[in-house]
Amino acid sequence: MAHIDLEDVDESLFPGITGLMRYRPETAGPLGELAEVLLRAPNSLSPGERELIAAYVSGRNRCTFCCDSHAAFAAAQLDEGTALVDRVLADLELAPVPEKLRALLRIAGAVQESGRAVTPDLVRRARELGATEVEIHDTVLIAAAFCMFNRYVDGLGTLVADDPEHYEVAARRIVAEGYLGLGRGANGSQT
Template identity: 75%
Template sequence: MAHIDLGVDEKQFPGITGPMMYRPETAKPLNELAEVLLRAPHSLPAGERELIAAYVSGRNECTFCCSSHSAFAAAQLDEGMDLVDKVRADLDTAPISAKLRALLRIAGAVQISGRNVTSELVADARAEGATDLEIHDTVLIAAAFCMFNRYVDGLGTFAPVGQDAYAETTRRIIEVGYGSALPVPPPATPVR
């Protein structure tokens, strides 16, 4: 049970959806940020950007964000959940491009502290073909997901277990994106 009454059934509106329903004024800019970072046209495919979000969320041990963004990444990557699991298990041996590996190393550094991003990490990413925009957005995705993870876990929200629990949200994100991703609660549903 969440630390505060979010005014919704947490099992129907798990993770970040409950707090966003509770405070739509803050949900709007947060969803707009997610939309720009994860779905807008970009040189990094959406699946790879979602993988960055899942990777950081896993390192932060945020069950909801890691599970949901792993599902979103898997749905947009040809290799699916198998690749997501391999990246999360061992970045060094995962079958990904050297550029993505270098960007994920930057994201992992941000997860610890922004000050852990070194000139060497940036130079390594550039040497593998990463652009300044890709480096910028990797840092911002990692920083934003540290915030999202702390938002979800700081309020003690419910996180469903198992990939099937994220199927409908995955479909909605892929089809309509983050700007329209929040489900509409049924009218006059009392919370107990």
């Protein structure tokens, strides 16, 4: 149960950030817009790769809800699916990902530690492997945003969904509809 009374929000139906967004649709709008731009807007990194960055950072932050959610969202959008996501989360260095993506994930991991942990060498290596300025920028911003999202979810002690099916259903919804309606009720009204 969350640390605060979410009033009419049933946490068993809306665990993690989804319950918080229903509780405060005023903040859900901007947070959903940020997630939409970072994870789904046109970009040279695929939505699956960007979701993998979000899952990776959330896993390093030990935010179970966000890691499990974004791992499912990444798996739903990557050809290699869950097997690849699980390998990245278990050991980035041994995971079978393109070297450019590995370099970007290393940058994301550095951001998770501290923004100051992102070194010129990490950025130089990503560039050498073909990362663009926008890809490096967006990797840093995704990692920073997910540190915030993780602290929001865990700082308010939200419920974690125990059933993996919850994350698979959410993945299908996010892939189809995106992040913009997360603070809305079932009929589209703000709750």
